Amino acid sequence: MISVAGAPAPAAAAPPPGPVSRPGPRRTARQAGLICGRQLAILRANPSRLLYPLIQPVVLLVLFLAIFAGLARVPGATYRQYLVPGIIVQNVALTAPTVGLGLVLDSVSGITDRFRSLPIARSAVLLGRMLAESLIFFVQALLVLGVASLLGFRVRTGLPGMAGIVAVAVAFGVALGITMCWLALRIRDPDTAGRALFLPMVPLTFISSTFTPIDRLAGWLQPLARANPVTAAVDLIRTLADGGPLGHEPLYLAVWLVILSVPTGLLAVRRWQAG
């Protein structure tokens, strides 16, 4: 190689900072908070982006109640009382893909490369997005509960039950959202991701106890519906709304949440940094 002759090189612009290691939990949390702030700032700058996430649960609730209330009879309850927990979870399932989609859209623009070239924790962007999204899940759950109570839905366990229902909705949304992030990063193409992430939500929510007791489903669907994590979430919310012993339901859902979030979360983070 040819060396450069000429004036001596000037000193660097700034004294070189010390070596930087992988961020610990505190810095990761701070960075995730900044990313969450970014997501919320985007919503503040474009309030119209909040419109759909807020209309969607109300439409689902009113629509399915109007269509199915006259047809469906469930033992021991009004159909309305049966359906509302299902709608809470269905709404979560139809919202979760948007997190994954947002991540892919970021990587099509240059901002993901920017983030990946900054000394931030690999998980910070994913965590920050999930944090912002959990606020949306939270508001949606409150909204469904509010509208549903106007339509006659009752949470018989009072405030603790309501808090539990909202917590289940948020936790299920976050876990499913993490799975969606991993899938979206695998798919890469935003158009394909848009379709591929939303489509499975239809069978996932219908082949479950969302709309009808499982023993009323076609025989071959019943094992699928019983194994479906949506069923685990819906059943727990029903128990929380109607009262009665929780039994193994919280633990069973917790296992599902771990399955949906931990392995896929680790894979998603790795894939995000690998580009």
Added chain:
Amino acid sequence: MTQHMLEVTGAVKTFGKVTALSGVDLSVPPGRIAALLGPNGAGKTTLVRIVATLVRPDAGVIRVDGYDVVADPYAVRARIGLTGQYAGLDEALSGRANLMLIGRLAGLGRGTARGRAAGLIDRFDLAAAAGRPVGTYSGGMRRRADLAASLMARPSLLVLDEPTTGLDPAGRLQLWESLAGLRDEGTAMLLTTQYLEEAERLADLVHILDQGQMVASGTPAQLRARTGTQLVEARFEPASQAVAAARALAGRLGLPPGGVHADPAAGRLTLAAGGGVGTLLQVAQALAADGFAVADLGLRGPTLDEAFLALTGQHAVGRASS
């Protein structure tokens, strides 16, 4: 020994069956600009992405300020600023909000980030637009905002992937001035470009990359000298005459068809002046004998484009001035 801000030794990267880089070496001292010049697919972007820790090399040692990109990626990221081919900004947020976010993610406190953002907004002439979403910016503003974002953490190495692609001449000139200013303040830079003029204007060292290999390295003057010979250049009006003149000239001087290079768009032809002024006189007589309307005729040294052609067997893809 002075420490280089960037040292690349034997960088290799393959994607499946495609070899993007096959053993590339280069180094950038503090306060210097190295340009990677080459056609599309030469491996420029791959090298930039390896230096920016976005892609892992298959082999080779790449150090930024002494830190290895594979072993110490966080230390490397704390020292670099990246301006990629696509602006690394959030289109929905304002320019100022982007700078704040990127500065704070890089570890700056709120007050420091705000102060630096204000300074960079002034410096890059973005004051009027700083509160508007980046999505409303022109190409030039976007590039400047992107560069400002890369500077929030005061990097000692700036990595730029085709920083002026898509800019109009005024925007390009403005960005060149900004980069030269940063260099004078001591920031080392690695930039890729398809524009010879850009490499010539900015770079202390030019590395010509072709099919994953470094085919030549040197100062712009050194690379120009590589082609050795002087050239005769003639310009015609109307420009369309250049092709016919080149053909006629090759015939009269007994040169092979490729011996006279015609550029019909510019109305120019060039040929190697092996005999110096003697060749020039021969060309003048031949063109006069055929009655071509020569607007300009002269002897000159080779341009970097010709050096590039001689070294890679192909023309550089673009020219900054066109």
